[in-house]
Amino acid sequence: MDKTEFNEIHRSVTNASDFEKLALDYCQPVGVIASILHQKIIDYVKKKYYIIQNKSSLLLKKWKRGSSIIQLSEEFKFPPTLIATTLLKEMGMSKKYVFNHLDEIEDNRLASEIKEALETDLYFSPEAHSFQARKGILGEMIVAKWLEYRNIEYLTEEELRQQSAEKTPDFFLPDPVEIRGQQVNWIESKAVFGNETDHQTYIKKQFFHYEELYGSGMVIYWYGYVDGISLEGHVISDYRIDDEFDPDILRDIVDLLNLAPDW
Template sequence: MKIDVYYAIMDIISQFGTRNSLKHASVTFPEVDPKTLGSLYAQYYQRRFKKIHFRHTYPDKMEQYYRKYCAKAKKDPSRTLIVRMAEEADIPPCFLAKIIVECYLMQTEYDMEPPPKAAVMQILKDTTRLNDPVMALQVDTCIIADEDYGPYVDTVKHTVGHEYEALLKQDLKEANIAFQDENDLRAKGYDKTPDTILDVPIAVDGFVVNWIESKASFGDEESHQGYLRDQYWSYWNRKLEQR
């Protein structure tokens, strides 16, 4: 994708700020794959939320959300209550559900102490663990409704990532390119490994390729900088070599 097209698409996404922006972007750029547009929006959403996340996790703010929820739930126990509250606060439904569950556990099971993160995540993954059936249904609704945050989204990302890794290995095998994967490298004692390291380097567009990392997301400049810092330089510095 040309950089000017990328910036134009991101302008549209940031202008609307919701998934509705994808409809406008697809009309303006019909040649761009809808999956690519979806990936761009996902990155925009994650970065935007990362910047404002801290504002909503102060104890006083969390308590405020919980008190508001309890007051509303007495009059409106409908399953969409937390979703609507999240829309009003402009935060992901699953994030608000997580706050409410955490405050609920703190007051009912943990003697006003913050519950372990694992306990909260177990409930988000299995709401039958929640003793309040009305809240459980409302949290379930948040998980189903939230397209950008939460356990379902994490599962989809994880699944897609594995799918792309499998496709990479399949392509290499069909091209008769010998390689070692993460399992092979970890067996040799490496902790951080690329998805595949080639037994014999290949040349692509004049560049020597020693290893290939599969990413099921759009690779913009900020993403690449993060991958370089967290992953790629460790591959380079340690000079992984296949034997």
């Protein structure tokens, strides 16, 4: 995706109601738009997190005076799950316990509002984290199916860990294969859009180490990537990792590309 288009989508997408329109406007799968918004919100939260934490006592005062968690989320422009977490911390309560035992919380108002917050938060609720995990699993499943379809032997991340490997890509290829003129020894599946900032983070935390241990590899950004990102000596791909696919694999790819939070 060229940078101009990416910047336009990044600027335009503000909530889930924008997904369908922007997908049509830019001829992109819904999942691509959703992934860009998810990254946008993550970046926003990182910048604002400590500001909100420093206002925890104010948040609790407002809540005690009648403002709901959803209202506080709207007022402070911060995800409702994280507002709830901040309030619980200020109250001296365990987020993990409360989230998992809402029916046991004596304060009915608190329990009801936290339940509402978790049900409406598309990005930081337990359901949101499960959704992201499901995307990652589906992406890895597609790679495994594709490797098997191509009769390419591989070891999974878990199998590498059982061999005491410290840094483990999603797939290691004992017998390297050539993809787009490049020898590929490993494959990393990323069920995200590849933007410049996150790509550089992945290079430092993952890809650099994979290169040292296993040589050259391939990174798959299932939801595409912005033009200009690179990894010298390696292959960077979107979902088009092959010229043709088994029909079952193609259906899985279409399903992945159209996944977007909608609960």
